[in-house]
Amino acid sequence: MLKINNLHAEVEGNKILNGLNLEIKPGEVHAIMGPNGSGKSTLASVVAGNEEYEVTEGEIIFDKSNILELSADERAQRGIFLSFQYPVEIPGVTVTNFIRTAINQIRKAKGLKDMPANEMLKKIREKAAMLSMDRKFLSRSLNEGFSGGEKKRNEIFQMAMLEPKLAILDETDSGLDIDALRIVADGVNKLRTKDNATLVITHYQRLLDYIVPDVVHVLVDGRIIKTGDKELAKELEVKGYDWLREEAVV
Amino acid sequence: MDLKEKLLSSYLAFEETLDLDNDIHDIRNNAIKYFEDTGFPNKKLEAWKYTSLNSILKEDYSIFPKQSSAIDYKEVKQYFVYDIDSYQIVFIDGIYSSHLSKTTHDKFDACLMSSALNSSKYNKVIQKYFNKIAPKDSLTALNTAFSKEGAYIYIPKNVVAEKPIQILNFSTGNEHALMLQPRNLIVVEDGAQVQIIERHQSLTDNAVFTNSVTEIYAGKNAQADYYKIQSDKISSSLIDNTFISQERDSEVSVHTFSFGGKITRNNLNFYQNGSGINSILKGVTIIEGKQHVDHNTLVHHRQPHCESHQDYKGIFADKATGVFNGKVFVDKIAQKTDAYQSNNNIVIDDGATINTKPQLEIFADDVKCSHGCTIGQLDEEALFYMQSRGIPKKEARALLMYAFANNVLTSVKIPELKTRITNEIADKIGVQLGFDL
Structure with a gap:
């Protein structure tokens, strides 16, 4: 589904990704772990199409085509979703109107008509219930005054509404207490199918107790230096990242 | 002949057609004298530093349309917010259109300034309110001198006008260039309520220059909501002078939506004459090309325990220019004033400009006054x-x-x-x- 070959990317002249390779197949959950500043969030942004980052080398193949030339909205329309580490506040646009706009714009790009209002409403209610979201929440301005946990839950709500092929969860566990973490993780697990894939970016192993990965990668200095299964995440939790750095140098 | 000369000589001819016994005749004569002395404002004046009228003053305007014009309702239907079931006062090239209007004298008066000025029935109200709050100002004086037509709305004590009243000023382009000077008087007596929607709309690309004056009186506990839709053609320019006098516990709001026109200048002035008053000023400006919109507001807090809320938003693309100059005066006696002012702008393109200037003059010591302005990008x-x-x-x-x-x-x-x-x-x-x- 997603194949990243030799990806180099920089922002404002600083090289952040240095020849990253990654392959994710349908139905899989991958986790990327790594210390601060290793390039985890950059990778998420670059795959989602943030123009602030410049890709200097390599390719990103999604569903058999190179998406590097596509804008962020075109990538989203093809089924890439990014759950933000810091979701943006948009005062004046309600959660409902925002998601409605997103869904209908994606449908428009596919040559479909707007989703009928009653169908939309039904879907919104269903997904909000799945994430134990208060109905009032939906008529509030997007992320404005939301707590950290509410923002993350709202990200997963949007993911549930958009039903992406590839969901990238960037530090979705940060700012969540244990109950919220469970609800969010349950939501993500419920959305898993054999045809979609999830890329979990996280600092801590904690989230991976709930969203269990098939593959764990360690990202250091803009490259994946080690790949393993879920046991690797546990090892990292105990030993930190330094031993891997040394190993990589050797 | 420049426009000022043309106006002065037109006034002489205009004056002859008027009833010389009319009480407002002296007011007119004083006003034209004042305009003659001061002329059109120029950029040397602090209040006009960022708005030049030069480009609009050079046209050869007709001061009075040569003929009255008719328009089919279907041509202008889109400009009515309500097409049925509300009162409408409609002018075509400055002349009242009975065909498009629906006036009333039942529970309240929603009719014509020309009848109000000339009929003895309205004499008392005119005597009491006409040209009483508008301060000496050259453009207002010019309008006063030529005051002939406009909307006259009188809501008696404790009467609630249930549907909004629409005031529409259309121009047909039958003149190569036309100058319009509508004059509106709105009196909302104690405990009365009204909502008014006003629009200036040109139907062709011929030049139109409107110098409009509106006076609004809100009695004790009165409530008035005034909405201005400024979405005119790029060939039209508008100077809107609005003066609002409020009595105790009244609430008046003015919303100004500025999307169209070449040059738009809003002189919006609130005078608070009792306690417990709320004055609300809101505006959205979205312009592009070389459009120019200038909001010049004044709220004069003259009594204690009053509020004012100003919130203006602007979005400027291409080479559009915006001005916000918001004045808040708080007299020494006006303790416990709560005055809020905010002006936020988004500049889309590098060529667009916004000049924003809050101006607070506070002589009372126990007040809550805040202001803020921002200029940013998306x-x-x-x-x-x-x-x-x-x-x-x-x-x-x-x-x-x-x-x-x-x-x-x-x-x-x-x-x-x-x-x-x-x-x-x-x-x-x-x-x-x-x-x-």
Whole structure:
């Protein structure tokens, strides 16, 4: 589904990704772990199409085509979703109107008509219930005054509404207490199918107790230096990242 | 002959057609004298530093249309917020159109300034209110001298006008260039309520220069909501002079939606004459090309325990220019004043300019006055966030602009008008989102 070959990317002249390779197949959950500043969030942004980052080398193949030339909205329309580490506040646009706009714009790009209002409403209610979201929440301005946990839950709500092929969860566990973490993780697990894939970016192993990965990668200095299964995440939790750095140098 | 000379000589001819016994005759004569002495404002005046009228004054305007023109309702239907079931006072090239209007004298008066000025029935109200709050100002004086037609609305004590009253000024382009000077008087007596929607609309690309004066009196506990739709053709310019006098516990709001026109200048002045008054000034400006919109506001707090709320939003593209000059005066006696002023602007293109200047003069010592102005760009991070949800950049920008203007729209009390404004904004931005915010 997603194949990243030799990806180099920089922002404002600083090289952040240095020849990253990654392959994710349908139905899989991958986790990327790594210390601060290793390039985890950059990778998420670059795959989602943030123009602030410049890709200097390599390719990103999604569903058999190179998406590097596509804008962020075109990538989203093809089924890439990014759950933000810091979701943006948009005062004046309600959660409902925002998601409605997103869904209908994606449908428009596919040559479909707007989703009928009653169908939309039904879907919104269903997904909000799945994430134990208060109905009032939906008529509030997007992320404005939301707590950290509410923002993350709202990200997963949007993911549930958009039903992406590839969901990238960037530090979705940060700012969540244990109950919220469970609800969010349950939501993500419920959305898993054999045809979609999830890329979990996280600092801590904690989230991976709930969203269990098939593959764990360690990202250091803009490259994946080690790949393993879920046991690797546990090892990292105990030993930190330094031993891997040394190993990589050797 | 320049415009000032032309106006002065036209006045002599105009004066002859008037009833010389009329009480306001002296007011006119004094006003034209004042205009003769002061002339049109220029950029040397502090209040006109950023707005030059030169480009509009050079046209050869007809001061009075040579003939009255008729328009079919279907041609102008789109400019009415309500097509039935409300009172409408409509002018075509400055002349009252009985065909398009629906006036009343039942529970209240919604009719013509010309009848009010000439009929003895209204003499008492005219004597008491006409030209009483407008201060000495050259453009207001010019309008006063030529005062002939406009809307006259009188809501008696404790009467509630249930449907909004629409005032529409159309120009047909039958004249090569036309100068209009509508004069409105709105009196809302104690405990009375009214909602008014005003629009200036040119139907062709011929030049139109409107110098409008509106006086609004709100009695004790009165409530008035005034909505100005400034969405005219690029060949039209508007100077809107509005003066509002409020008595104890009254609430008056003025919303100004400025999307069109070449040069638009709003001189909006509130005078508070009792305690417990609330004055609300809101505006959304969205302009492009070489359009220019200038909001010059004044709230004069003259009594204690009053509030004023000013919230102006502007979006400027291409080489558009915007001005906001908000004056708040708090007299020494006006303790416990709560005055809020905010002016936020988004500059889309490098060529666009905004000059914003809050001006607070506070002589009381126990007040809450705040002001803030911002000039920024559309938030790139927010744009990326929206794009990452599948919303194309153009639509994302539109949604952000809607959102930016939205908190001004939320205070619009007329749902039909809100929908109308939302659609006008969508037209202006070039994107239909398919819902009201």
